[in-house]
Amino acid sequence: PPLLPHLLGVLPTILNNPLGPPWDVMTHWHSTRPSAYFFRLPPFRLCLSVSTPSLIKSLLTGPNHPRLSKDLSFTYGPFLPILGEGIVTSGHGRGGKWGGKRARVQRCLSGSMMRSNSGGGGEGEGGVGAVLDKVPRATFQALRVLGGKVGRSEGGRVDLGELFRGLTLDVICKVLMGLDMDGEGGEGEEKGEKGQDGDTPPPSSFPRPSPSASSRFSRLYLPIVSESNRRVWNPLRSLYGTGFLGKWISARVSGGSFAARVRELDGMVEGIVGERWGRIWEGERRRRRREVVGGEKSEDVDHLYSDVLGQIFLSYVTSTPSLLLDPRHRSRPPPDVMRDVVDEMKTFVLAGHETTAAAMGWSVLEVVLGGETEEEEEEKETEGTGGESGVGGKKASSSSSSPSPSGMTRLERIIYLEARSLFGRSGSISSYCASPSSIPPRSEIRDKLVGTTAILKEALRLYSVVPTVTRTVVKEGCVIDVPEQPSPPPPPSSSSSSSSPCSSPPPQKPPTRPVTIPVGTTIMIGIQSVHHSPSLWPSPHTFDHTRFLPGGSHSRMSDTDRNYGYVPFIAGPRGCLGSHLSLLEASIVLAALVYEYEIRVEGGGEERERARRKHPFMVPVVPEGGVKVRMRKRGDKGQGADVKRS
Numbered sequence: 001p002p003l004l005p006h007l008l009g010v011l012p013t014i015l016n017n018p019l020g021p022p023w024d025v026m027t028h029w030h031s032t033r034p035s036a037y038f039f040r041l042p043p044f045r046l047c048l049s050v051s052t053p054s055l056i057k058s059l060l061t062g063p064n065h066p067r068l069s070k071d072l073s074f075t076y077g078p079f080l081p082i083l084g085e086g087i088v089t090s091g092h093g094r095g096g097k098w099g100g101k102r103a104r105v106q107r108c109l110s111g112s113m114m115r116s117n118s119g120g121g122g123e124g125e126g127g128v129g130a131v132l133d134k135v136p137r138a139t140f141q142a143l144r145v146l147g148g149k150v151g152r153s154e155g156g157r158v159d160l161g162e163l164f165r166g167l168t169l170d171v172i173c174k175v176l177m178g179l180d181m182d183g184e185g186g187e188g189e190e191k192g193e194k195g196q197d198g199d200t201p202p203p204s205s206f207p208r209p210s211p212s213a214s215s216r217f218s219r220l221y222l223p224i225v226s227e228s229n230r231r232v233w234n235p236l237r238s239l240y241g242t243g244f245l246g247k248w249i250s251a252r253v254s255g256g257s258f259a260a261r262v263r264e265l266d267g268m269v270e271g272i273v274g275e276r277w278g279r280i281w282e283g284e285r286r287r288r289r290r291e292v293v294g295g296e297k298s299e300d301v302d303h304l305y306s307d308v309l310g311q312i313f314l315s316y317v318t319s320t321p322s323l324l325l326d327p328r329h330r331s332r333p334p335p336d337v338m339r340d341v342v343d344e345m346k347t348f349v350l351a352g353h354e355t356t357a358a359a360m361g362w363s364v365l366e367v368v369l370g371g372e373t374e375e376e377e378e379e380k381e382t383e384g385t386g387g388e389s390g391v392g393g394k395k396a397s398s399s400s401s402s403p404s405p406s407g408m409t410r411l412e413r414i415i416y417l418e419a420r421s422l423f424g425r426s427g428s429i430s431s432y433c434a435s436p437s438s439i440p441p442r443s444e445i446r447d448k449l450v451g452t453t454a455i456l457k458e459a460l461r462l463y464s465v466v467p468t469v470t471r472t473v474v475k476e477g478c479v480i481d482v483p484e485q486p487s488p489p490p491p492p493s494s495s496s497s498s499s500s501p502c503s504s505p506p507p508q509k510p511p512t513r514p515v516t517i518p519v520g521t522t523i524m525i526g527i528q529s530v531h532h533s534p535s536l537w538p539s540p541h542t543f544d545h546t547r548f549l550p551g552g553s554h555s556r557m558s559d560t561d562r563n564y565g566y567v568p569f570i571a572g573p574r575g576c577l578g579s580h581l582s583l584l585e586a587s588i589v590l591a592a593l594v595y596e597y598e599i600r601v602e603g604g605g606e607e608r609e610r611a612r613r614k615h616p617f618m619v620p621v622v623p624e625g626g627v628k629v630r631m632r633k634r635g636d637k638g639q640g641a642d643v644k645r646s
Contacts, residue, residue: 021616023467023528027051030529036482036515045074047522049468050480051529053536053564058480059471059523060564060572067478070574071470071522078231079350081262082224084339086347087577105344106577108311131308134175135581136439139588142170143429145181150597150631160599161361161627164589168353168360169218171585176308176348177272179217220265221349227258229618269342273309278331280304280313284324308348312341348578356582358465358620359568361627363456363590366543367411368599368629369608405598405634411545412594414451419595422448429592442584449587454548456586460568462543464528465620469570471523478519481512527567536565597631 026049029037035052050056058064070076076089083089087101146167150158173179231237283301305314316337317324323333332338408416422440446453517523532540536557537547547553554566569576576582593599601611615624 021614021621023464023621024614026468026524026526027529027532030526030533034482036480038521041522045522046518046520047524048517049524049526049529051526051533052483053530053561055480055482056525056530056567056571057560057564059478059525060570060574064478064480065573067473067475068471068523069474071472074472074522075232075470078228081258082221082228082265082346082350084343084346086343088347088351101340101344102574102577104312104315108308108315131175132442132580132584134307135171135584136442136445136588138171138174139585140429140439140592141174141181142167143589143592145170147429147596153631156631157602157628158631159626159628160364160631161357161622164357164360164627165222165353166218167589168357168585169221169349172349172352173217174307175581176345176352177276178307178309179272181215217265217268217349220261220268224258224261224265225350225354232617232619265346266342269345270338273338273341273345274332276304276309277313277329277333280310280317281324281330284317309341309345312344351576352578352581355465355568355620356586358622359456359460359463359582360586360589361622362463362465363459363586364593364599364627364629365601365611365623366459366462367415367455367590367594368409368601369611370409370411370543407598411455414545415455415591415594418449418452419591422591423595429596445584445588449591450549451545452591453583453587454545454552456583456590457548457554457566457568458543458545461531461537461547461566462541463614463621464531464568465622466568466570467526467528467619467621469525469527471525473517473519473521473523476519478517479514480517482515483510483512525567525570527570530565530567533565536561593631596634598634599629599631601628602630 030049030051036048036050036055038046038048040046050059059068070089072080072089076083080089087105146163149163149166150156170181174181227237280301283304287301304310313333316333323329323337333341405416422445440448530536534540538553554562557565564571569579569582601608610625611623611628613624615622
């Protein structure tokens with residue numbers, strides 16, 4: 001540690017720094033100090049922060065990876081009640097379950113366990129094909145629920161941040177466990193979709209639906225997540241639920257008993273898991289009976305394996321067929337299986353909705369606040385520089401061949417034109433909900449929403465909704481090669497000034513020195529720091545989605561810089577399995593909302609600038625004041641209706 005700068009007792013400095021949130025402070029430190037530095041958090045925690053692709057790669061892969069573990073006591077501790085021992089928190093050392101759990105989950109997400117024709121996807125992008133094929137339909141269903149909430153709001157004024165949290169929770173619950181959303185008819189709706197499109201009321205009626213399984217889950221889950229976030233920065237809140245006085249305080253400070261909510265949530269998930277297991281057990285018993293007596297093979301069970309929960313159960317019954325022969329497990333799986341499956345479901349829900357919702361919130365704010373103004377667009381058209389949108393909208397305009405509503409920002413127009421090419425002039429959220437067979441396949445969504453996806457990726461870079469991830473050194477021998485601080489160049493001599501610049505030697509990489517990281521050190525992977533590095537991203541604080549277009553600067557980076565200089569979903573063996581799901585869902589939502597709604601942040605310049613202010617402590621990083629906007633239905637999209645900016 002003495003080889004690198006130490007910053008002692010920095011917690012008060014971090015939390016009360018005029019530079020802003022803790023992540024901005026640490027990013028500023030990386031701009032003035034080496035690519036890795038040690039510091040201490042009171043009272044005795046030794047931390048190491050790293051911020052270069054090569055160092056991030058050396059820690060997340062190779063010989064250092066098995067010497068590190070997830071930092072459960074510091075950053076994940078407050079979330080353990082809702083994470084349990086899923087793939088995020090389980091260990092990979094001796095006796096750890098992480099390797100087996102991840103392999104099982106990865107097989108389930110890829111659909112490799114899928115029986116017969118029960119929905120396996122053949123597109124196979126990133127090993128999550130089967131699940132991704134279900135995302136578009138679930139997303140349109142969730143968008144319909146969101147549209148109803150907007151319609152019932154006062155003047156279309158909503159906090160999109162909160163609506164996005166609900167939407168992403170609806171989608172993940174549908175894809176993972178098949179939970180019905182508000183206004184969804186469950187099995188009855190499945191039958192109606194075969195030809196009774198009239199069963200789906202138009203969004204203009206905005207019915208107030210009865211509570212669904214997804215909304216009940218949300219009612220329990222979201223307060224637990226909010227309280228867990230508070231406990232990261234105020235560990236004393238964890239004492240609220242202990243003893244008579246603690247429970248009394250908890251009811252007033254935490255909005256109710258945290259422990260009671262966790263127990264109720266666990267009970268609900270166990271009920272969902274147990275009910276599915278019972279149906280599988282009975283269905284498989286009927287299947288075996290029909291096959292034994294020589295009847296036709298039954299396919300009645302296959303639909304029970306069509307989501308992630310079903311796939312996980314299929315992996316268990318495939319590897320251990322005796323589970324289906326023991327009558328003791330007729331209504332519930334064995335306790336160890338139940339515990340593992342419940343933990344995985346809760347882990348998926350937490351990992352699968354908060355970061356996606358935050359990314360969509362920042363993207364909306366950049367789309368409606370950033371880019372060129374209407375006056376600048378008109379000036380470009382007058383000068384004759386407008387043109388139809390190319391790949392990703394590098395030259396978006398409102399030309400007669402591709403009309404779009406006036407008053408849009410440049411980014412809005414890019415998304416709008418891509419959405420129209422995907423949805424068609426008469427397409428809408430309600431039409432896709434009424435006729436799910438018309439929903440475009442994800443390959444078409446991916447190919448047509450290139451610019452929209454690039455905007456989302458740039459929002460993830462600029463705002464780094466997960467600004468840092470932590471690991472703990474648990475074994476000796478963790479060594480990194482830290483670049484030496486470059487020495488200042490010598491002053492030019494008279495002889496060198498007259499020489500040709502072509503004769504100067506090419507720049508050399510700075511020498512490195514090995515640094516051994518002590519056991520017990522908390523390693524902080526500076527995701528925001530590397531995302532804001534000027535050496536990787538020119539003008540790093542400028543929103544520029546073209547970095548992520550085909551042929552953009554990100555695609556031209558070296559392998560190490562491209563894979564470890566952009567890590568919104570982390571990287572290496574413990575990288576996020578749901579990254580493709582998140583981007584697919586978010587691109588559909590962003591395109592659909594921009595296509596159907598005029599979205600505006602009300603107020604003058606000060607209010608609009610305040611909208612971009614980060615919450616000081618929340619992770620995922622969200623706008624401090626929420627995403628408060630006014631939404632208004634657009635006019636006739638086929639005629640390029642004139643919608644003026646408010």
